[in-house]
Amino acid sequence: MDTLKYLCQESGVWVEITTLLIPEKNDSDDELLGMSQWIRRELGDTVPLHFTAFHPDWKMTDIRATPAQTLARARAIALGEGLKFVYTGNVHDVEGGTTFCASCGDALITRDWHRILLYRVSADGLCLNCSAPLSGCFEKFAGQFGNQRVPVRINPNALNSP
Numbered sequence: 001m002d003t004l005k006y007l008c009q010e011s012g013v014w015v016e017i018t019t020l021l022i023p024e025k026n027d028s029d030d031e032l033l034g035m036s037q038w039i040r041r042e043l044g045d046t047v048p049l050h051f052t053a054f055h056p057d058w059k060m061t062d063i064r065a066t067p068a069q070t071l072a073r074a075r076a077i078a079l080g081e082g083l084k085f086v087y088t089g090n091v092h093d094v095e096g097g098t099t100f101c102a103s104c105g106d107a108l109i110t111r112d113w114h115r116i117l118l119y120r121v122s123a124d125g126l127c128l129n130c131s132a133p134l135s136g137c138f139e140k141f142a143g144q145f146g147n148q149r150v151p152v153r154i155n156p157n158a159l160n161s162p
Contacts, residue, residue, distance in 0.1 A: 001038070001042070004017070004042075004043060005042055005043065008042075008043045008044065008047060009043075014136065014137050015043070015047055016047070016048040016049075016050065017039065017047060017048070017049050017050065018050040018052055018089070019035070019049070019050070019051055019052070019074075020052050020053075020054055021051050021052065021053065021054060021066045021070055021071060021074060022054045022060075022063060022066065023054065023063060023064055023065075023066055023067070023070065024063075025063070027066070027070050027074065029073075029077065032073075032074045032077045032078065033077055033081065035078075036049075036077055036078040036080075036081035036083055037081055039078075039083060040081055040082050040083055045082050045083055045084050046084050046085060046102070046135040047083075047085075048085040048086075048087065048136075049078055049083055049085070049086045049087070050086075050087045050088075050089050051071045051074040051075060051078075051086070051087070051088050051089065052066075052071075052088070052089035052090045053065060053066035053068070053070075053071055053088075053089065053090035053091045054066045054090075055090065066090075068088075068091045068093060071088040071089075071091060071093065071096060072088065072093070072096060074088075075087070075088055075096055084102045085099060085102075085135070087099075091113070092112055092113055093112075094110060094111070094112050094117070097110070097111035097112060097113070098110045098111065099134070101127040101129065101130060101132055101134065102132065102134075103127060103130050103132030104127060104129050104130040104132065106120065106127060106128075106129040106130070107120070108120050108121050108127055108128075108134060109121060116141075119141045121134055121138055121141070122138070123138060123139055123140040124138065125137075125138040
């Protein structure tokens with residue numbers, strides 16, 4: 001927490017917070033409420049907060065995956081506490097992956113998982129509808145981002161070498 005405060009208040013670097021929500025470990029309303037209140041009070045209401053889904057793997061196969069409803073509930077709590085940029089991750093959730101203008105409410109960046117479906121932010125970080133500034137680091141967006149097929153060629157001779 002001290003490091004987050006230092007980064008946000010002293011360093012001038014861009015900070016986004018990601019919290020992996022693990023069922024029955026750190027997903028209670030009280031914990032989510034306390035975290036959201038602390039972030040707003042100590043870091044400000046424009047620091048992006050990402051709630052990501054846990055998926056059972058390797059040494060934690062005994063814990064179930066985080067339900068999408070838990071991420072939506074966490075996001076609602078954080079938004080209700082005044083945080084302006086709260087997202088869900090590791091799930092398909094267009095609403096939870098969308099950046100809305102804090103001024104006019106327009107959808108500025110719409111995402112589904114890692115795909116960008118809509119991008120309406122100027123190269124200097126302004127809402128294209130109302131020209132309000134959006135906190136972050138921006139440049140001109142062009143092309144694709146997200147799920148892409150990348151061709152890979154395997155040398156069949158390399159498979160037989162010692």
